[in-house]
Amino acid sequence: MTQPSGVGSWPGTDPLTAARQVRDLLSDNGIPYVVELPDRGPGADMIGRTAAALVDLEVDLQPSGWRLAPTADRNVRRGRAFLRDDLEVLSETYDGWQGPLKVALTGPWTLAGSLRLPRGERVVTDAGACRDLVQSLGEAVRVLAAQVQDAVPGAQVIVQLDEPGLPAVLDGSLRSASGLNQLRPVDQPVVRDALAAIRDAHDGRVVLHCCAPGVPTALLRSMDVEVSLDTALLTPAAWEGVAELVESGRTLWAGAVPTDAAGSHPGPFVDALARAWHRVGLPDAALADLMVTPACGLATRRDPVRIQRLAVDAASALAERADA
Template identity: 50%
Template sequence: MSTATGIGSWPGEDMRTALRWVRDVLGEVESDGTRFGLPYLPELPGRGPGADMIGRAAGLLVDMPVDLQPSGWRLVDRPGRDLERARHLLRRDLDDLAEAFDGYAGPFTVSVTGPWTLAAHLRLSRGERVVGDEGARRDVAQSLVEGIRTLLADVGRVLPDATPVVKLDEPSLPAALGGELRTSSGYGRVRAVDPEEVRRVLREVVDAIRGAGAREVVAHCCAARPPLPVLRGAGVDAVSLDVALLTDRGWESVAATVEEGVTLWAGVDLADAVERRAQGREGAHHLVVDPLVRRWRELGLETHLLDDVVLTPTCGLAGATMPQAVDTHRMLLDAARELHWRIAESC
């Protein structure tokens, strides 16, 4: 059934407020017992270092302490204040989650920076990117898996009746594959990573996350050319994409991905629809649903597969206002309902 969810980040610094809105909008259950929303644990990067996606993931690493330098997060020998801050923020977020979602039963998404994006942004002690060192990137991936296991166990304790979904955020994966990442000097580029190694490492991470109890593993890559063959080969259950950026060739790759049984999380452009809804004008959800349905038909995909699509914003909402973030999620929920009922009527 068509579903609506968010990408991760929210504006502001108040996790309790963000969680309350996520539950009120996406946790709503219809009168017939159906649920069109998929709640999730937000990120609030506006709180500063350690609340950002890289800092939060770095704080999960086991036996690989980090600190924060002007160039970004760096591996170090001993844990310090920066690492403790990142871990403290996550502990506090989980406490707020337990309060806001007390008694919740159903699917719930936790987002974690994926191994390749983390390796692309994390630095070795000498300042170079982890992704440029084969041994270091392997160690980081393995350590991240252990951290995700711990995180899922913690989420399971505070939400014992939830079924976890893990979203791996990999916005920098295309740059790692394409050799587009700058060296520390700024003059060179880190050597491109072999796609087979990327696939193998991601497969190991995905399998380990499933083994830790995740119902689904989603790979999120908001690039114009997401490496879908690699992601399919890694065995993910779904891919989360900014469909507004896709070319015709990109959509063809999406079609091949969907036909292999991988679900599409479609990041859709909501600006016009949200504005129309705010003005009280009818049919705002059509601005979201119609282009997606039209593209689906052009690709010749079976209509029933469209009902599996999860609708999301094109990117996080850290730069929005709180009312804008709430309106965005409400618009997504309206669009998911419309998409589901439209498909039901056509079948």
């Protein structure tokens, strides 16, 4: 059955209130998720949160951004404290929960494109550093999934890998540290191997989320991952790739509700998705396997509950089309 979910981030600094809001919106027929609150500051942002979870690899925060370092700084220690707080809130909020529960970490290539080497260049430029990062992140995925399982014993843990930077790594559009040059693209087999290593770190469902143009659907179709994307960014050619994903049995998490959506009725977003769905020859019956989410995280939105509820209502409307 078509189900709603979300991407992960939420405004504010109170994890208990945010977790309860997400639970109340999604616990009936959707997939709730561990809420991320970047408003709490460094260590709660997407990169800092994952950097704090890395195993046997330390980072610190410099004016240029997060950087590999000999020892963790106070921002990383704060990030680890945030994670501990979030797990405690999770245990309280989902006491007795039986069902899927999603938790997110930054994927290896967005992380490698964002973290810096000690000398200042991006980690993605150093093959050895990338291998170390993938190994550390794989362990972080295992540890965090186990921690979520311990906090909510009845949960079926889903791991989301946030990869908004993946297209830039593949097409060579990342800028060098100086900003004067573009970095060389990373070869697809190297990218795939790293993603596969992280995917294999979790024995449950894994979703790769990319809310940027140019999602490499052909590459992802060759992997055992579900795919989450912003449907508004899909060109007609990209929709053909999405159709191939769906036909191959991959679950699509369709970010069909814009994060700046107005109103309280999902009709326009449902109709837009259905038109694109039909243009590429997908049947209404296939909508039954669809996940529906906001296009991206809601950390910058004042009314995240309304946006998330639009995704819930859109999923219900699409489920009706699938059953018709």
